[in-house]
Amino acid sequence: MIQAAFLFFLLFTIGSAVVVLVSRNVLYSAYSLLLTFLGLAALYVLAGADFVAVTQILVYVGGVLVLLVFGVMLTRKPDAERRSGPNVIRTEHVRTGVGLLVAGGVFALLFTAFQKGAFIRAEAEHFEPVDRLTTVPDLGIQLMTGYALPFEVAGVLLLAALIGAAYLSKVESEK
Amino acid sequence: MNAELPLSYFLLASAVLFSLGLGVVVVKRNAIVVLMGVELMLSAANLNLVAFSRHDPALQGQLFGLFVIVVAAAEAVVALAIVLLVYRHFRTVHLDEVSKLKH
Numbered sequence: 162m163i164q165a166a167f168l169f170f171l172l173f174t175i176g177s178a179v180v181v182l183v184s185r186n187v188l189y190s191a192y193s194l195l196l197t198f199l200g201l202a203a204l205y206v207l208a209g210a211d212f213v214a215v216t217q218i219l220v221y222v223g224g225v226l227v228l229l230v231f232g233v234m235l236t237r238k239p240d241a242e243r244r245s246g247p248n249v250i251r252t253e254h255v256r257t258g259v260g261l262l263v264a265g266g267v268f269a270l271l272f273t274a275f276q277k278g279a280f281i282r283a284e285a286e287h288f289e290p291v292d293r294l295t296t297v298p299d300l301g302i303q304l305m306t307g308y309a310l311p312f313e314v315a316g317v318l319l320l321a322a323l324i325g326a327a328y329l330s331k332v333e334s335e336k
Numbered sequence: 337m338n339a340e341l342p343l344s345y346f347l348l349a350s351a352v353l354f355s356l357g358l359g360v361v362v363v364k365r366n367a368i369v370v371l372m373g374v375e376l377m378l379s380a381a382n383l384n385l386v387a388f389s390r391h392d393p394a395l396q397g398q399l400f401g402l403f404v405i406v407v408a409a410a411e412a413v414v415a416l417a418i419v420l421l422v423y424r425h426f427r428t429v430h431l432d433e434v435s436k437l438k439h
Contacts, residue, residue, distance in 0.1 A: 163340050171349050178356040178376060187366055194372050201353075201379050208346060210386045210398045213405075217379070220405050225375055225412045232368050232416045236423040238430075257363050264359030271351035280343050291393040299395055300402070308399055315406045322410035329417035 167207050174200030187233050191226065198222050212297050346387030353380035367419045367429040371412060378408040 177200060180193035198221045205214035293299065304312050357380060360373030382401045389397025419429060426434050 167341055167345060171345075174349070175352055175356070178353055181369075181372060181376065182356055182360050182363065187369055190364075190369050190372060194376065197353075197376065198379065201383060204346070204349060204383060205386055207341060208383075208387050209390045210401065213382075213386055213398050213401050216402060216405055217382075220409050221375070221379065225409055228412060228416055229368055229372060229375075232371075232419060235420060236368065236429045238428060260359055260363035263362050264355045267358050268351055268355035271354065272348070275344065275347045275351060280347070296395060296398060300398060303395065303399055304402075311403055315403055318407065319410055322413050326413045326417040329414070329421055 163207070167204070170200050170203040170207065174204065188230075191230050191233060194229075195222055195226055198226065209296070211295055212300050343387060343390075346383060350380045350384040350387070353377075353383065365431045367422065367431055367434075368416075370431070371415055371419070374415075375408060375412060378404060 174197050177193040177196035181190045181197065184190045184193065198217060202214040202217045205211075205217060354377055357373045357376030360376060361370050364370055364373065382404050385397045385401045385404065387397075389395055389401075422434055423429050428434065
């Protein structure tokens with residue numbers, strides 16, 4: 162039953178990611194990326210990380226994706242002109258083929274690494290299982306005690322990103 | 337639940353998503369879509385982190401994953417600001433035409 166749910170969400174996520182890769186329309190890619198993030202949140206829940214899944218939906222879907230769609234809106238070309246030339250289609254196909262070859266090579270590398278690594282021992286009997294209803298209290302305690310320094314540094318990082326992005330997007334006044 | 341879903345399922349899922357994100361970054365010519373591929377790669381690595389922390393009582397992988405989400409959001413913001421500056425200068429975000437370094 163759990164495996165059927167996992168298979169469904171896995172196919173959903175991978176299918177949406179394939180649409181991001183294949184689609185020629187930027188907005189279609191953005192919408193399928195939204196579906197990919199939702200599928201990934203479901204996979205996080207199946208891995209026992211409920212708080213990370215909700216954070217993923219809030220931050221990625223509600224923040225990053227909205228930002229990307231705004232970026233699409235602000236960087237539209239007035240008309241979609243096709244670049245002409247005798248070799249355009251061939252160079253596009255060669256480029257796509259090389260890109261897919263690179264992606265397939267990286268996947269083969271990762272697959273071989275995961276197969277040869279003895280990961281069974283990593284989760285077999287090193288930890289005693291903790292039966293918890295939700296991970297939120299444990300994560301909250303850890304963030305305030307053991308991980309307080311990365312927490313504060315992440316706040317400073319967000320402040321720096323905010324200032325940097327605001328400064329970069331400043332409209333140039335008369336110069 | 338933990339015994340029925342072996343770790344290799346999650347590792348395979350994260351490997352496939354990472355390769356698809358890398359394919360998006362290499363193949364696509366629109367700068368915004370390249371940013372989407374980068375976010376996809378970061379999410380795939382995050383899935384890997386969370387999958388390894390399933391049996392950890394201290395939830396170290398999940399905490400690491402939370403900070404990865406924070407850093408990825410900050411990086412997406414700054415990258416988008418740079419893309420907007422590029423658009424303001426070159427009047428296009430098509431990566432083939434953003435090729436001159438001189439003004």
